[in-house]
Amino acid sequence: MTEHSYAVIMAGGGGTRLWPVSRKETPKQLLPLIGQETLFQTTVARLENLFVSQNILVVTVEEQAQEMRQQVPSIPVDNYIIEPLPRGTASVVGLAAVLLSKRDPEAIMAVLPSDHFIRNRDLFHYLIRAAFEAAQNGYLVTLGITPTHPSTAYGYIQQGDPISEGYKYPVYDVRSFREKPDEETAQRFLRSGNYSWNSGMFIWRADVVLAEIQKQMPALWNALKVISLDWGTARQSDVFTEQWNSLNVVTIDYGVMENAAKVAVMPAGGLGWSDVGSWESLFEVLLPDMSGNITANNGRLLAHETNNTLVYGSDEERLIVTIGVDDTIIVDTRDVLLVCKSDQSQKVREVVEHLKKHRQEKYL
Amino acid sequence: MTEHSYAVIMAGGGGTRLWPVSRKETPKQLLPLIGQETLFQTTVARLENLFVSQNILVVTVEEQAQEMRQQVPSIPVDNYIIEPLPRGTASVVGLAAVLLSKRDPEAIMAVLPSDHFIRNRDLFHYLIRAAFEAAQNGYLVTLGITPTHPSTAYGYIQQGDPISEGYKYPVYDVRSFREKPDEETAQRFLRSGNYSWNSGMFIWRADVVLAEIQKQMPALWNALKVISLDWGTARQSDVFTEQWNSLNVVTIDYGVMENAAKVAVMPAGGLGWSDVGSWESLFEVLLPDMSGNITANNGRLLAHETNNTLVYGSDEERLIVTIGVDDTIIVDTRDVLLVCKSDQSQKVREVVEHLKKHRQEKYL
Numbered sequence: 001m002t003e004h005s006y007a008v009i010m011a012g013g014g015g016t017r018l019w020p021v022s023r024k025e026t027p028k029q030l031l032p033l034i035g036q037e038t039l040f041q042t043t044v045a046r047l048e049n050l051f052v053s054q055n056i057l058v059v060t061v062e063e064q065a066q067e068m069r070q071q072v073p074s075i076p077v078d079n080y081i082i083e084p085l086p087r088g089t090a091s092v093v094g095l096a097a098v099l100l101s102k103r104d105p106e107a108i109m110a111v112l113p114s115d116h117f118i119r120n121r122d123l124f125h126y127l128i129r130a131a132f133e134a135a136q137n138g139y140l141v142t143l144g145i146t147p148t149h150p151s152t153a154y155g156y157i158q159q160g161d162p163i164s165e166g167y168k169y170p171v172y173d174v175r176s177f178r179e180k181p182d183e184e185t186a187q188r189f190l191r192s193g194n195y196s197w198n199s200g201m202f203i204w205r206a207d208v209v210l211a212e213i214q215k216q217m218p219a220l221w222n223a224l225k226v227i228s229l230d231w232g233t234a235r236q237s238d239v240f241t242e243q244w245n246s247l248n249v250v251t252i253d254y255g256v257m258e259n260a261a262k263v264a265v266m267p268a269g270g271l272g273w274s275d276v277g278s279w280e281s282l283f284e285v286l287l288p289d290m291s292g293n294i295t296a297n298n299g300r301l302l303a304h305e306t307n308n309t310l311v312y313g314s315d316e317e318r319l320i321v322t323i324g325v326d327d328t329i330i331v332d333t334r335d336v337l338l339v340c341k342s343d344q345s346q347k348v349r350e351v352v353e354h355l356k357k358h359r360q361e362k363y364l
Numbered sequence: 365m366t367e368h369s370y371a372v373i374m375a376g377g378g379g380t381r382l383w384p385v386s387r388k389e390t391p392k393q394l395l396p397l398i399g400q401e402t403l404f405q406t407t408v409a410r411l412e413n414l415f416v417s418q419n420i421l422v423v424t425v426e427e428q429a430q431e432m433r434q435q436v437p438s439i440p441v442d443n444y445i446i447e448p449l450p451r452g453t454a455s456v457v458g459l460a461a462v463l464l465s466k467r468d469p470e471a472i473m474a475v476l477p478s479d480h481f482i483r484n485r486d487l488f489h490y491l492i493r494a495a496f497e498a499a500q501n502g503y504l505v506t507l508g509i510t511p512t513h514p515s516t517a518y519g520y521i522q523q524g525d526p527i528s529e530g531y532k533y534p535v536y537d538v539r540s541f542r543e544k545p546d547e548e549t550a551q552r553f554l555r556s557g558n559y560s561w562n563s564g565m566f567i568w569r570a571d572v573v574l575a576e577i578q579k580q581m582p583a584l585w586n587a588l589k590v591i592s593l594d595w596g597t598a599r600q601s602d603v604f605t606e607q608w609n610s611l612n613v614v615t616i617d618y619g620v621m622e623n624a625a626k627v628a629v630m631p632a633g634g635l636g637w638s639d640v641g642s643w644e645s646l647f648e649v650l651l652p653d654m655s656g657n658i659t660a661n662n663g664r665l666l667a668h669e670t671n672n673t674l675v676y677g678s679d680e681e682r683l684i685v686t687i688g689v690d691d692t693i694i695v696d697t698r699d700v701l702l703v704c705k706s707d708q709s710q711k712v713r714e715v716v717e718h719l720k721k722h723r724q725e726k727y728l
Contacts (some may be wrong), residue, residue, distance in 0.1 A: 020685070045668075056527045089554070089689070098401070114418030134437050174555060185485070199689065302715065302718070302719075303716065304711060304715055304718075305708065305711070305724070317699060318699055318701060319384075319699065319700045319701070319702065319705070319724075319727055320700075320701045321384070321700060321701070321702045321704075321715055322702075322703045322704070323702070323703075323704040323705065323708045323709070323711050323712065323715065324704060324705030324707070325692075325703055325704070325705060328689075328703070330703055332701055335681060335682055335683065336683045336684075337682060337684045337694075337701065338685045338686075338687070338697055338704060339684070339685070339686045339687075339689055339692070339694055340685075340686070340687040340688060340689070341687065341688030341689060344669065344688030345687070347668060347669070347688070348687065350524065351666065351668055351685055351687065354666070355666075356667075360683075361682055
């Protein structure tokens with residue numbers, strides 16, 4: 001890693017799959033879901049020894065920025081970039097790239113979600129260093145996760161031929177990006193051995209990704225040029241807001257990666273990665289007791305003939321007693337109690353939709 | 365029914381099987397478990413048109429008396445008799461009988477638990493009237509409940525020959541009282557057709573039951589005579605406490621009924637009776653929705669793919685969401701949350717024992 005190495009943490013999202021703990025005002029990344037730190041704090045801590053704090057940018061929205069600055073005061077205030085409105089990952093990547101290029105024409109950037117979990121920090125560091133080497137050579141590198149089961153919850157990356165340029169970790173050409181598959185297709189992907197999950201972690205040179213944006217997304221490119229020109233002047237805010245709000249919402253995968261020239265994938269196994277995308281995913285992330293039970297946050301659990309059950313509490317004075325309960329997720333918050341069979345935890349989203357439809361704002 | 369007809373409601377018990385709603389300070393009978401009224405209020409309301417308020421006695425303990433008087437102000441204050449200590453049902457029955465005899469030598473009394481549920485109030489009235497007729501003729505009448513399943517949770521009463529004295533409901537000699545049986549024995553009792561559950565509801569003349577106490581429990585008899593002598597004088601409290609606290613704890617079944625002379629049973633089917641002895645029993649008592657779910661008390665339930673689940677809430681501002689849940693009991697109180705498989709709800713008692721052992725007073 002060099003002084004030209006940057007990390008861009010993307011933290012704009014809301015996400016309803018960890019409701020009722022994640023809410024409009026307190027999205028997943030700002031919560032202490034795993035241990036005492038929030039996912040955002042853990043994400044930043046994971047970058048130690050890779051990036052100096054001055055080289056870490058955070059792109060987020062106004063509602064979350066204040067809390068983030070409090071949670072991670074080590075990052076300079078100006079490194080928090082506030083989206084006037086969420087405009088998709090292509091816009092965020094483009095904005096970060098154009099601002100970094102302005103500051104440092106040789107910038108290489110890692111784009112990282114703020115709300116993922118990675119158990120094996122040493123391997124993560126090793127992979128990032130290897131990815132920066134490949135990125136230096138002009139590749140748009142994606143970090144792929146070697147699948148452990150035929151998940152239908154992730155996009156997949158099909159790898160092609162190995163790139164033999166002597167990197168310290170195997171790097172492959174990308175043959176294709178695939179949307180979230182159905183069960184049968186996921187099975188096929190898993191068996192073939194040539195597919196990785198798309199983790200949403202990317203490493204590239206700012207100038208390389210900007211060249212792809214110029215080619216593939218000219219409207220975004222034009223907006224970014226205008227924004228960049230007035231950035232740091234009195235007109236920054238007005239121009240940024242006007243240009244930004246006119247952008248289409250497009251993902252970086254769809255907008256750039258699928259048709260880019262030099263796209264590479266580093267398929268990572270053993271990273272202990274989770275996108276913490278559902279309550280059930282906490283079973284992969286936290287260490288259960290010998291009955292398979294997990295107590296998260298402040299839950300006080302008295303378990304009697306209970307197995308493979310997750311209890312997330314919010315009030316350590318409250319006693320949570322389970323009797324004869326198996327494979328269940330219990331989330332106890334101040335105003336909502338959720339009891340959910342573990343393998344149904346993706347349906348939390350349907351409940352949130354229902355509450356939205358019926359304008360139960362106070363629970364959202 | 366005549367001016368000599370009395371009801372004695374026994375309300376001293378604590379009971380831990382409906383924990384965490386029933387607590388030391390608020391036992392089951394004082395809670396609105398079913399509808400808006402407490403079980404105690406419902407028990408008194410059930411006696412309307414049978415007994416005038418002046419003829420209803422309540423035997424309870426100091427901790428509960430004040431709340432009971434508030435819940436049922438229609439019963440005269442002096443009709444609440446306070447046990448200095450719980451001393452078993454034989455002592456309570458004897459005390460009530462000796463005090464009623466002093467007031468009315470022709471008293472006939474129904475002894476009734478304060479915390480049972482009876483759906484069919486008209487049939488209950490009919491049975492009580494019939495039982496008073498048999499009691500008038502000197503029988504110790506027990507109200508038996510025709511079993512609907514081989515329960516191991518109740519004592520059983522074996523009936524003998526019918527008593528053909530023209531009562532308006534069949535009455536039988538009692539052949540034996542049986543303790544709570546094991547599963548196999550309960551099956552046999554059910555098949556034979558000659559056994560009823562012992563409901564703990566008794567009807568008899570005060571003088572008849574006192575004669576049995578004199579014969580079978582002379583120590584109790586002597587204490588009752590002393591208590592009765594000073595009742596209504598300045599010495600009442602001292603004498604009562606001294607005598608009472610020296611008594612052995614004995615049930616009326618064991619102390620009197622098993623060896624009494626003229627014992628009769630009226631086996632009642634269709635009464636819709638429940639002793640509300642566990643959370644699971646509420647499924648017999650309350651009307652579920654078409655998915656089999658029940659919301660009791662203030663629970664606000666949003667059920668998604670949920671069946672045969674009971675939610676007891678305490679705070680109507682709290683939303684309780686269930687997803688993919690079956691056959692479960694959820695009891696949400698201020699300081700304890702219980703999630704329990706329905707058929708395990710008798711194990712609530714084990715949890716309470718555990719908390720007692722570990723001195724978790726605030727949860728008891």
